[in-house]
Amino acid sequence: MDHELKQITVAEFLYKEKQLWGFENPARALYQTIREYVENALDATDLYGILPNVTVIIEQDEKDKSICTVTVEDNGIGIPPQKIAEALGKPLVTSKFKIRQSRGQFGLGAKAVTVYALSTTGSPIEAYSSPLDSERVYYVKFSIDLSTNEPAIYALGSWRKSTKWHGTRIRARIRCNWSYARSRILKYFEMLAIVTPYADIVFIEPDGTIHHYPRIVEKMPRPPKEVKPHPASLEKGELQMLLKRTTARTIKEFLISTFQRVGEKSALNVLKLAGIDPSKPPQSLTDEEIERLHKALRSYKFPAPSSEALAPIGAELIEAGLKAILKPEFVVAVTRKPRMHSGGHPFIVEVGIAYGGAIEPREQPLLLRYANRIPLIYDEKADVAWKVLEEFNWKHYGVNFPAPLVVLTHICSTKIPWKVGSKEAVAEREEIKEELHLALQEAARKLRHYLIEKRREEELREKISTFLRYIPEVAQSIATILGEDGVTPDKVQRLLLDTLRRRMKGKELQVFEQQVKNLSKVKIEA
């Protein structure tokens, strides 16, 4: 029987199964190419405290409109010359395998573009890079050798800089479908502008149309810091692996040096709980001891994980973004406290709600999803945020559909549990689902409060206006009955209004004064 085994490289796997990484058809492949490059550009800037300037250009081949060249340029830290081809052309190699929030996570995105270009047009990628402190620009033309999994270099060059530019410029020539992809790509940039108001982004369409998303704020969020893993919610196998790989000499030292939130005292407490000698070498633990240590780590109450590795957008910025783009009558945003999901990865959930104003009423809320500041456009129904929204009881919060309601969700984490290789949907982790639900509740409660206030005000306005409608008539009648000189209807009306005024306060008085003003206006006009 032909049980002949064959091995392929990761590059070949990317080639064979392009659709797993978002290169499903020429339209989506164009969108995915732009995403991967733009997110690399943003990671190369804001992660290092640089205000991002990003330019994206799509050009179509004259002879064949289904071939596009995508160019993305940033003002980031650049890539050292000897690392360019590897960073962009070798799968599972990246500077982003760190415990801190970044857009990149797999070490596959730019490589999948390289493979897609290779398999469709056969064209290599062109990259120009100038590191921050360098006086030269480096050029590499490269692709991937599928059979060796190594970058294949076509051309190399370098020259002295004539400007102060630093950063990376990358070009890929791919099979595409611009007209099918256009609306999604524009939506992507619009959504990106909402959560990256500190970036200046220029996007140029094939026909030359320029979309400029200017920098609105100069203040950047604090860049996330690299941290150690948190000891709680580790799986036993994960602990075993860490024990095997550590260079610490004792198990106590292992605990302190490997994890965050573990000091001398808590390390000793945990080891006491597990009945393990603190001076034991980590590699010498028996399976039973590992089991006990695992249990002790799970049950010990460590402080919550550090949020230093995370960079949430912040309620203020979310509200500003939603206001600027959607022009709603009401907006609220909530940033939750950090929690952990599987294996001790901290995450923060943020939810924004925009209501009314220029928002069109819909049969269900419009959902704007983000993860680590990445707008998510495709695969909405596979996303955990969609599930939470689907199960949410809006009636309870005074919202009856059709309603002009937009919900923004943002999950940021040192590790996003991406459900698909194209990074378009977040997997359903209980902890994340719970936080999303709580954040949505919190924001929806504020919306309910606003809606109740609004309704109350409307009722008040209605009441006072009904009341005021009869005032001129009543004043007239009283004046006629009294028949005295000097008791004009106007005077009676003023007296009546003053009496009422004394009995009102706050919102009621405010509405009253406003309507009285209108009342006089009407009179004057009449």
Add this chain to the structure above:
Amino acid sequence: MDHELKQITVAEFLYKEKQLWGFENPARALYQTIREYVENALDATDLYGILPNVTVIIEQDEKDKSICTVTVEDNGIGIPPQKIAEALGKPLVTSKFKIRQSRGQFGLGAKAVTVYALSTTGSPIEAYSSPLDSERVYYVKFSIDLSTNEPAIYALGSWRKSTKWHGTRIRARIRCNWSYARSRILKYFEMLAIVTPYADIVFIEPDGTIHHYPRIVEKMPRPPKEVKPHPASLEKGELQMLLKRTTARTIKEFLISTFQRVGEKSALNVLKLAGIDPSKPPQSLTDEEIERLHKALRSYKFPAPSSEALAPIGAELIEAGLKAILKPEFVVAVTRKPRMHSGGHPFIVEVGIAYGGAIEPREQPLLLRYANRIPLIYDEKADVAWKVLEEFNWKHYGVNFPAPLVVLTHICSTKIPWKVGSKEAVAEREEIKEELHLALQEAARKLRHYLIEKRREEELREKISTFLRYIPEVAQSIATILGEDGVTPDKVQRLLLDTLRRRMKGKELQVFEQQVKNLSKVKIEA
């Protein structure tokens, strides 16, 4: 700036991003483990013409119910001893990288289970295998070394067989959630039974409950054959790669030896079209020549791809399966002709419709999805079949919801464009979408025909029954009016019925006779 690059192995990637391969949470991980092992078991049997016997056992740890041991045993061809650890413990190694339909495709499934077991319980996998022609059983206890990407062997053994068993038996100990996973797993086996009626499957729950899906038919579908790629719809980059890798000495020879459906004549025609000398060595082609050859291959009319590599279920078997499980009043199935999707992969689409009978009415059709005979349970809304169904106009086919309607879709291909690593949703390829739509139309047309017939028959029945209701009375009246001896109402009635009978035929007559029978019965009873 810290542009420190780090590389990880594929095994480490599987470990870090478990959720990409379906190991999203403990419930889904259990389901995924069973899927991967069962599909390997079926590939090891029916691909080689063996009627499958598969046993699946789930056991829960006594101390901790969230730890399960999954055992799957088959009667397949087995794995040679020296290849067991590699076949099950080395990522991107498989015997399934061939152009022919199989359930496995990535070379990652069983390895992802191995990594999941390692990371959650730390337990190695245990495999027993006895190849078809071997007199021994081989045992390997293994895991994966994440840092080297190689299998890590814990124990090895072998002994002389005491039975005639051949095949593989594999055990994994993993973190799980049986109570959450149960209904999905049972649904999986039920759906599997529909399209694998030639398999005998036993599934034992942790509490000992046995589910037996017995073999219903002894006839197996012809195993798919390995074929060469089809030359049409190749991308230029793909052609370039094939040219680079070939051992053919001339470009003509390259075309004939690399592709199916290319003979001496068509090779020469294509090369003439491209203006390339047939005796040119393949590696010597210029970029421009490759461009021309690519165009020529795309425009030349080759015969349709061979379907030898495919094993559709067949309309007959689909209808039988739907009937047996769903007990509908109407069932129809359609198997389309083979076509190609991206890069020349042949595929066949099959659609079955079941209507009425024991099927519950629903607001939308119940969709049963399959790809290469694999039941697809999760991520329904991300699947191309769901999209086709969503856009389908059922009213046009006389179906008004709520309706008792089940739709089965099966896509089989030498390469399924899986959208997610967990193989639960098929990506949206235009060609596949189109075929699904056409197949659905074809089946729905037959349903419409049935529904129209059914309505017509109901109307007929109504008409005849209204008519017959008055017959006894009329007969009585006539008999009384005539008042003659021997002219009993019964005789008049018989005469009337005979007159009517002579004017009827076909379905009408059939309904008439049936109702007359009921009529006499009623009379006798009365």
